[in-house]
Amino acid sequence: MRVQVVDHPLVAHKVSVLRDKDTSSPVFRQLTDELVTLLAYEATGEVKTVEVEVETPVATTTGIEFAKPTPLVVPILRAGLGMLEGMTRLVPTAEVGFLGMARDEETLNIVTYAERLPDDLTGRQVFVLDPMLATGGTLVEAIKFLFARGAESVTCICLIAAPEGIERLEQAHGGDDRVRLVLASLDEKLDENAYIVPGLGDAGDRLYGLAQ
Numbered sequence: 185m186r187v188q189v190v191d192h193p194l195v196a197h198k199v200s201v202l203r204d205k206d207t208s209s210p211v212f213r214q215l216t217d218e219l220v221t222l223l224a225y226e227a228t229g230e231v232k233t234v235e236v237e238v239e240t241p242v243a244t245t246t247g248i249e250f251a252k253p254t255p256l257v258v259p260i261l262r263a264g265l266g267m268l269e270g271m272t273r274l275v276p277t278a279e280v281g282f283l284g285m286a287r288d289e290e291t292l293n294i295v296t297y298a299e300r301l302p303d304d305l306t307g308r309q310v311f312v313l314d315p316m317l318a319t320g321g322t323l324v325e326a327i328k329f330l331f332a333r334g335a336e337s338v339t340c341i342c343l344i345a346a347p348e349g350i351e352r353l354e355q356a357h358g359g360d361d362r363v364r365l366v367l368a369s370l371d372e373k374l375d376e377n378a379y380i381v382p383g384l385g386d387a388g389d390r391l392y393g394l395a396q
């Protein structure tokens with residue numbers, strides 16, 4: 185597994201504002217969108233392409249387009265939805281599949297309550313979107329699911345991660361080069377409720393309001 189923390193002042197500044205408890209939902213959504221585009225730039229560096237001929241007004245040259253099968257983007261509901269538009273803006277030909285997963289806040293077990301993905305992911309480069317990597321339970325489940333369907337590689341784009349979550353991913357996929365993790369910030373630790381410290385609170389709630 186390869187882990188990259190994107191070290192850039194634009195990223196760090198947006199994360200700082202995102203963390204602020206007084207940042208409103210509309211601003212939080214806007215910053216999440218902007219951050220994804222910055223992280224996606226790094227995360228998509230290995231997208232498969234093919235050469236195509238391009239005619240400029242002056243001459244013919246060689247350009248590229250994304251190879252088929254096209255990349256698959258998978259936001260993990262709910263909070264990952266806040267990252268979808270920023271990603272598809274950059275990779276407009278990507279297909280989008282959905283995984284609905286929620287962490288039971290008592291047991292920390294993961295419940296998969298929705299799934300809308302192609303049955304066969306053979307040869308697909310998959311980009312998973314989820315702002316928070318806390319215990320790692322959600323991402324381990326999601327990655328397992330995608331490889332079971334035949335995914336060629338899984339790149340997870342997260343805003344904030346805890347060391348405990350990365351450790352859990354390492355245990356599950358440490359030796360596997362097909363798994364990549366691209367982050368805006370690696371935080372300090374988890375608290376007693378498995379929230380990331382300093383983190384930003386509950387990303388889903390901050391994007392969309394309180395869950396029922």
Ligand SMILES: O=P(O)(O)OC[C@H]1O[C@H](OP(=O)(O)OP(=O)(O)O)[C@H](O)[C@@H]1O
Pocket residue numbers: 260261262263264285286287288294314315316317318319320321322323349378386387388389395
């Ligand atoms: O690493 P973990 O310990 O598994 O926690 C991380 C998960 O928790 C949050 O989702 P949540 O379960 O709160 O669902 P939501 O997006 O609907 O709020 C977050 O968006 C991740 O999916």
Ligand SMILES: O=c1cc[nH]c(=O)[nH]1
Pocket residue numbers: 263316318378379380381383384385386387388
């Ligand atoms: O800090 C955390 C941990 C899990 N989920 C969140 O949204 N935030």
Ligand SMILES: [Mg+2]
Pocket residue numbers: 263386387388389
């Ligand atoms: Mg939540």
